[in-house]
Each structure stands twice: as structure tokens, then as C-alpha cells.
Amino acid sequence: MNILFFPIRLTVLIDLRHIVLHMSNRNGRIVNDIAVMIGGRAGDGSLASGEILAKVFAKMGLEVCTIKDFPSNIRGLPTNYTIRGKETLFLSRKDHIDFLIALDEVAVKEHIDELPKDGVLIYDSSGGDLPEDMKRSGIHTYQAPMEKMAIDNLGGSAGRIFKNLISLGVLGALIGLEEEFVNETVEEMFGRKGREVVEKDVQAYKMGIEYVSKNIQKTDPYILEKRKKKDKLFMMGDDAIGLGALAAGCRFYAGYPITPATEIMEWAANNFPKYNGVVVQTEDEISAIHMVIGASYCGARAMTGTSGPGAALMTEAIGLAGMSETPTVVMHGQRAAPGTGLPTKSEQADIEHVMYSTHGDFPRIILSPGTMEEAFYFIGEAFNLAERYQCPVIFLSEQMLCQNKQTVDELDLKKVKIDRGKLLTQDDLKKIKDYKRYQFTEDGISPRSIPSLENGQFEANSNEHDEYGGTTEDTKIRNMMMRKRLKKLEVAKKDMIEPKIFGDEAADIGIIGIGSTYGPIRTAMEQLAEEGLSVKYMQIRMLKPFPYEQVKSFVDSCSRIYVVEHNATGQLTRQILYRIGLPENTEKFRSILRYDGKGFRPMEIVEGVKKR
8 A cells, every 4th residue: 555645745846956055145035935924813714824825835845844823712812823934954943933924913912023134024904004013123014904805805704714815815925925836725725615615715815916916015035936846745743643653554543632632533533444444532531541452452553642631541541551561552742731731832741741650660661753754653663662562652742743744755664664572373372282471481571362362362451460361469470470571671672762863973062852852952053053162962762761871971971961841840851860870950961941832942942052
């Protein structure tokens, strides 16, 4: 099967022969490097217009990434969608935005100061001109009564939603969006709603173009130019996880909707059935994890996805998976907590939760991807590790990676290997006279059978057990069984996904991070190098088993270590210090923290390194 021919595939245009370093200044123009924020209120179409713009950027040949910042309610509160497009590959968001499309005054108040000199404000002046106290010198300001135009021409008050397409028309006329690609994308996204909706969207876009031609004189330097085609994928992290799970043989997904994991279930529901897969939306997270354990017990590759509140409900069942030695994969997408917290924002404050949650001692493995590609490949490895070591595997991600989108190179299915560990076939069982599901073995891993196989029956429950699975409280067996299970984690070190190190190996200033801090850290390193400051960066990609030797060596080679993480208390820092045996107050370590639910800008990391 060729699973890359799913709806997430886009054709992207690029021609490396036309690359211009930094893409700036041909006759004062800034070409093919632009970050656009569309700000409005939830429900007014700003996120939909951002999605259209991102896809059009991709079709015009740009590398694209998005940052979706939306509230937890359905309508009314401020929301924004930032789309960055650049002709050459880049690693993170910009430190600023170049264009702000403000569909109301609130968007101006909140984001006007993110525009640099020569930045552009496109303002919906339906309620009047931009107030004087909101204007900024050095900013190119264009005004258009977009909502009024939509109401007057596209169906009265019900037509105001089309102001988002009018705003894209204004932007398109200013920077040179290909109208053909806009129309094509509108058809792809809204065709199912009927011809009338599509035609009004197209009409609204043209109205924006016409308004610019009659009323606005372009003064800003930004321009887009179309390039030649190159196949790319444009996908969010949850898409990559779903696709990677399918490619790795996962055929059962059970979950309860929760940000930022819901899109995995939606993706799976659309695609798993095509390959004899099953998706179940359960009544709660407790049901979901138990269904996954049951499906895995029966021989299926199965997973669930959740976030902090749901993971809290799953903790007892994860202990069941540990005790019964049932392979179990859980995608834990971190969001800003505790409680409900900021349910649609990003954070890395569940590190200690996944390291220690549930009662009792048992082995678990924890992976942490930092890119879309790693999300795809690591979820496949999560299934291999779960079956190889017959234990729970936590796939630790976060909202910043799960729900944002990016163009990525075509994924290589040949790299996806399936290893089911010591899973016995019927032929294997025929050769075994006395099958012991929990047999004591040198590596701690016992041969595994699945129901219905002759000679492979065994008892599985949450109690301590003997080699056959029978409940026991015998102290000798208990001690032997505990040592057997815990030995797996030692053995698993040979399959560790090792940290990656970037930068100047001779540098004595080090940065450490996990997950979505990858892109901002890499970009910050480039900025620091331009200022003459050499640093190196370790990306930790597996938290358990912890890469002790690699982290210890990296720390020992540095005079200063900066740990960049999205939480308020330095949870990753504490893990590092504890694992390598340093006191918590060591002077070598400094934390660069952000915990407002938003992602790091590279300049924040640069400033953190320079001022300490």
C-alpha cells in the first residue's frame, strides 16, 4: 500500500536555483520570507483564512509553518493564526510578524507591537478608522471596511463571515498571492458545503483585490514569487502521529476527545478503516486506556491519545499494563495545566507526571519528539518498544507540536520497521510443552501469547502473579517477579533513542531542551553565532531510560548549561540534575522558562543566554 496518497498530501513548488540569501533586498524588496498573523475572534473565520493562506503559501513554493493560538471557548474570545512562509528551509517562527491582519481593535492592541519597522497592518475599518493612539510610526497601515463590504454584498449580517476572504484578497493584492491557488484551496476546503459557499468565498476574495486596486497604494517592501514544483507534505503533528501509527501496523485507536490529542482520533477515524482498522470514541479516558490494553492483549497494535487531565484518569490502568506486561502506547500531548488550565495552549509541565505517575514500581519507556518527522518515526518505534519490552510506552508531545502545521519532506516508509518482540506463533507454541506467560528469563522479557492459540492460554490480571499468571503473595516469587520486570529497563538501554547534539563541539556553553523547543533553540544558535557567541545544543529525545552517559558527558564539557523548557519550575532541569547526580543548586545550570502557553521566540533564548 502507498499510504502517502492521503488527503494530507500537497504539491509544493520550489526551485533552489532561485534562492536568494535572506530573500531581501532586490530594489528594496523582501522576497519570499514573510510571517502573517490573522487576528480576530473565535468563530469569525480567522483560523479558516489562516489555513487557506498556509496552503496557498505551500502551493507557491514556500516552506511553511503555522502557529495556531485559539481560545478554549467556541466563539467570542480573541484568536490568531500566524503563518510563516520562506523560500528556504527554516526551523522556527520569526521573532516578529511582518503582516498583521486585524479583524478588530483587540487584535491591534494585542499584537501591533510585534510588527517591526516596515511591518504592515491591514485593519478592518468597518467601525471607523484606526484610532490615533493605535497607530505606530514606521508601520505601513492599510484600511478597508471588510466586514461592511461582506454584509453589504454577501448576504446581510449572515454574510459577515466572508470578511476573512476579503482580508485575504487585500493581502493577496499587496504581496502577490496566486489567485488560482486561492480558488483551488477554497474548493478543497469548502466544496462539501455547496457551490454557493464556494462562490461567495471566491467573490469575497476578488472584492478584496478590487478594493486595493481602487483605494490603496502599496508602500511596503514585501512580495511573493512563485517557484517550481517539489513534492512536500503539509501536515500537523497529530497527522504525523496518526500516519506513523498506521504505517507501524496500529489498527486500533480508542480515545476521548481532548486538546491537543483529538485530531489524532479524527485522522485515524478517516483513515484506519481503509486498512481494516477500528477507531472508538469512548465515554471517558478510563474506558479508552482499558480498551487499548484489551486490544493489545488480544494481539492488535493499539494506542490512545490524551492530555494531562485524561492522563491523570489513565494512571491506574497504566499500572495494570505494567503489572500484566501488556504492550500499551499512550500519546500524552501536554497543555498548560493544572486543572483545566489553559486547555488550548502549550506547556511542558507534565514531565514529572509521566516519569512517576501511578502507584508501584514497573518499567515504562518515554519518548519525546521535537519535529514532525520525529513524530512520524518515533510513534512507530513506540510500538516496537512496547512489544519488545512488554510495557507501557509514553509518547510525550505537546500542543505546540501536535496542533500546528509544517511542510516536511516526503516520509520514508522503508524506515518504518515492525518488531513484535517475543510474540509467539501457533507453531512456536506447539513446540512448548509447558507455556509460562511470565517465565523468568535472563533479559526479563517473557514469551507472549495471544488468546485463541492452542497451548498458549494464561491468566492475566492486575494482581502479582507466578510464572503462569496465577495470583500469588509468595514473597520469593514476588521479589523475583519484581526484579524480572525492572530488568527490562536496563536491557532497553541498548535501544535508546540517543540525544542529538548540534553546534560547535568545542563550545563551553551548552543548551538542553526537549520537544518543541527544538526549532527556537536551533534558530537562537544561529543568531548567537552571528553575534560571535559559540554554543552547542543537546536535544533529549528519550526520558526513560534516561541517557545518563550522554547527558553527563555533555554537561561535563560545558562551563554553563541553559535548560530551555515550557514550565515554571524547571522540571527537565530537575530530572537532569537528579539523574546525573548533581545538587539542585549547582551554579552551572540556568533555566530559561516560559509558561504562558505560548511558544518561545528565538530572541528570548538569545537574551536568556546573553544576560546570565
